[in-house]
Amino acid sequence: MPGAPQARPAPAPASDAVLAVSDLRIGFRSEGVLTAAVKGVSFHIDRGETVALVGESGSGKSITALSTVQLLGASAEVQGSVKYAGREMVGASDRTLRDIRGNDISFIFQEPMTSLNPLHTLEKQLSESLALHQGLSGAKARARIIELLTRVGIRDPETRLADYPHQLSGGQRQRVMIAMALANGPDLLIADEPTTALDVTIQAQILALLAELKADEGLSMLFISHDLGIVRRIADRVCVMKDGEIVEQGPVEDIFARPQHPYTRKLLAAEPTGQADPIAPDAPVLVETRDLKVWFPIKRGLLRRVTGHVKAVNGATLSLRAGETLGIVGESGSGKTTLALGIMRLIESDGPILYLGQDIQAWTSGQLRRLRRDMQIVFQDPYGSLSPRMTIEQIITEGLGVHGVEPGRDRRQLVTEIMTEVGLNPQMMHRYPHEFSGGQRQRIAIARAMILRPKVVVLDEPTSALDMTVQVQIVDLLRDLQRKYGLAYLFISHDLRVVRAMAHHIMVMRAGEVVEHGSVAQIFDAPRQDYTRALLRAAFPIHE
Numbered sequence: 001m002p003g004a005p006q007a008r009p010a011p012a013p014a015s016d017a018v019l020a021v022s023d024l025r026i027g028f029r030s031e032g033v034l035t036a037a038v039k040g041v042s043f044h045i046d047r048g049e050t051v052a053l054v055g056e057s058g059s060g061k062s063i064t065a066l067s068t069v070q071l072l073g074a075s076a077e078v079q080g081s082v083k084y085a086g087r088e089m090v091g092a093s094d095r096t097l098r099d100i101r102g103n104d105i106s107f108i109f110q111e112p113m114t115s116l117n118p119l120h121t122l123e124k125q126l127s128e129s130l131a132l133h134q135g136l137s138g139a140k141a142r143a144r145i146i147e148l149l150t151r152v153g154i155r156d157p158e159t160r161l162a163d164y165p166h167q168l169s170g171g172q173r174q175r176v177m178i179a180m181a182l183a184n185g186p187d188l189l190i191a192d193e194p195t196t197a198l199d200v201t202i203q204a205q206i207l208a209l210l211a212e213l214k215a216d217e218g219l220s221m222l223f224i225s226h227d228l229g230i231v232r233r234i235a236d237r238v239c240v241m242k243d244g245e246i247v248e249q250g251p252v253e254d255i256f257a258r259p260q261h262p263y264t265r266k267l268l269a270a271e272p273t274g275q276a277d278p279i280a281p282d283a284p285v286l287v288e289t290r291d292l293k294v295w296f297p298i299k300r301g302l303l304r305r306v307t308g309h310v311k312a313v314n315g316a317t318l319s320l321r322a323g324e325t326l327g328i329v330g331e332s333g334s335g336k337t338t339l340a341l342g343i344m345r346l347i348e349s350d351g352p353i354l355y356l357g358q359d360i361q362a363w364t365s366g367q368l369r370r371l372r373r374d375m376q377i378v379f380q381d382p383y384g385s386l387s388p389r390m391t392i393e394q395i396i397t398e399g400l401g402v403h404g405v406e407p408g409r410d411r412r413q414l415v416t417e418i419m420t421e422v423g424l425n426p427q428m429m430h431r432y433p434h435e436f437s438g439g440q441r442q443r444i445a446i447a448r449a450m451i452l453r454p455k456v457v458v459l460d461e462p463t464s465a466l467d468m469t470v471q472v473q474i475v476d477l478l479r480d481l482q483r484k485y486g487l488a489y490l491f492i493s494h495d496l497r498v499v500r501a502m503a504h505h506i507m508v509m510r511a512g513e514v515v516e517h518g519s520v521a522q523i524f525d526a527p528r529q530d531y532t533r534a535l536l537r538a539a540f541p542i543h544e
Contacts, residue, residue: 327503
């Protein structure tokens with residue numbers, strides 16, 4: 001709320017504060033209209049300190065961070081003060097900003113694949129910054145690059161210099177981004193959602209690495225996140241942002257133990273809770289697999305001879321009943337999504353796949369078309385799976401025409417009904433995807449699947465890109481739809497908190513193998529395998 005007092009007074013910055021932000025106001029002008037994005041924000045970061053900015057999407061966290069080195073674009077209008085080591089950044093010259101960007105203040109962003117150049121090798125990308133700020137080239141630059149990659153935990157860095165970003169895993173790419181940020185020995189590291197897209201074990205490794213670097217290098221850090229569990233592990237102080245304002249700030253222990261502002265309490269309470277409804281005793285088995293394999297051939301040489309196979313899924317057996325949720329968990333590359341795509345006959349596999357007792361493995365494309373209505377999929381990134389050129393009405397109704405569903409019904413009425421059911425205002429059906437928030441776009445993706453009245457829905461990381469409060473809303477929605485229609489869910493996720501709230505049974509995968517399979521209670525309370533225990537330790541640190 002504009003003008004609301006802070007629940008705790010902001011502490012005074014130390015005389016040698018690395019960053020001091022005072023009454024920062026940022027607006028963006030479009031067609032003569034100024035829209036306020038940051039409204040009088042004040043905070044500071046002392047030397048060696050980690051301060052976290054937390055809040056939901058649109059709260060102003062990233063805009064505040066980008067303002068530190070004036071990376072907001074021509075449409076931004078900035079007032080107030082941002083001082084780095086006593087030097088004013090608001091209104092600073094281009095030369096001053098160039099000297100500080102990437103040298104004294106470095107950034108790590110959420111998605112390294114969009115921050116790394118896909119056309120350049122790791123060596124080239126790291127050497128550019130070293131040449132620009134330190135004048136290093138040739139053997140000296142290469143030695144520094146190897147030192148940096150070693151420091152951030154890249155194994156055998158000499159062999160990875162010629163690699164391109166797509167040849168690295170998500171965790172490796174994030175480590176490379178950290179190496180680039182450290183290249184010139186910055187004083188302040190700004191990490192903007194650096195672990196959101198990572199598996200729990202990789203997430204824990206990156207957090208441990210950042211904490212180690214902070215201690216060893218004497219770094220100060222501005223850590224931006226919507227995940228309070230992560231903030232609790234890494235921050236010294238927390239600033240809670242809502243609608244462009246800091247509504248509460250204080251030491252991490254105080255914020256978590258004694259939150260003062262209602263919004264802070266709401267964020268802390270935003271964790272999926274409860275459990276899935278019991279499965280009806282007479283619920284039919286919808287999907288079964290027996291020793292399902294998905295192997296991809298490795299082809300080498302000019303003649304592209306098959307010399308081996310990548311065993312993406314190596315013998316998965318499962319059974320899924322109406323009204324049941326099977327959670328599939330594991331790190332990236334474990335085979336979770338590949339297994340689901342194999343079951344849906346979207347990629348080739350070997351082994352029986354039974355749908356309502358019929359083996360669909362040998363079905364023709366014509367036969368499979370009938371199956372598509374019954375088996376739908378909702379992806380992790382709704383923005384990437386929704387056509388930007390289609391209205392919401394067109395997106396939701398596209399499948400009706402393809403499958404000839406309810407040809408006598410008024411389609412606009414069907415859209416109205418399904419949008420209402422998933423919590424969207426039907427009056428917005430004429431808008432386009434970019435006009436909606438992330439949570440709203442995920443509801444659109446769910447509506448597109450549900451309008452066909454499927455029996456089985458694959459949910460591939462449907463909440464991982466969403467704020468914690470929105471995650472809770474989507475979990476509640478999915479449970480409501482399952483209860484109403486007896487839906488069976490294959491729920492793929494690396495977020496074990498969400499899986500615990502959604503699933504009846506859990507399958508744990510590692511490197512294509514099913515290492516453990518059991519009820520939610522058994523997996524969480526009495527895991528049998530070391531790998532499962534490692535996942536649980538990473539997701540639920542002891543002090544939490």
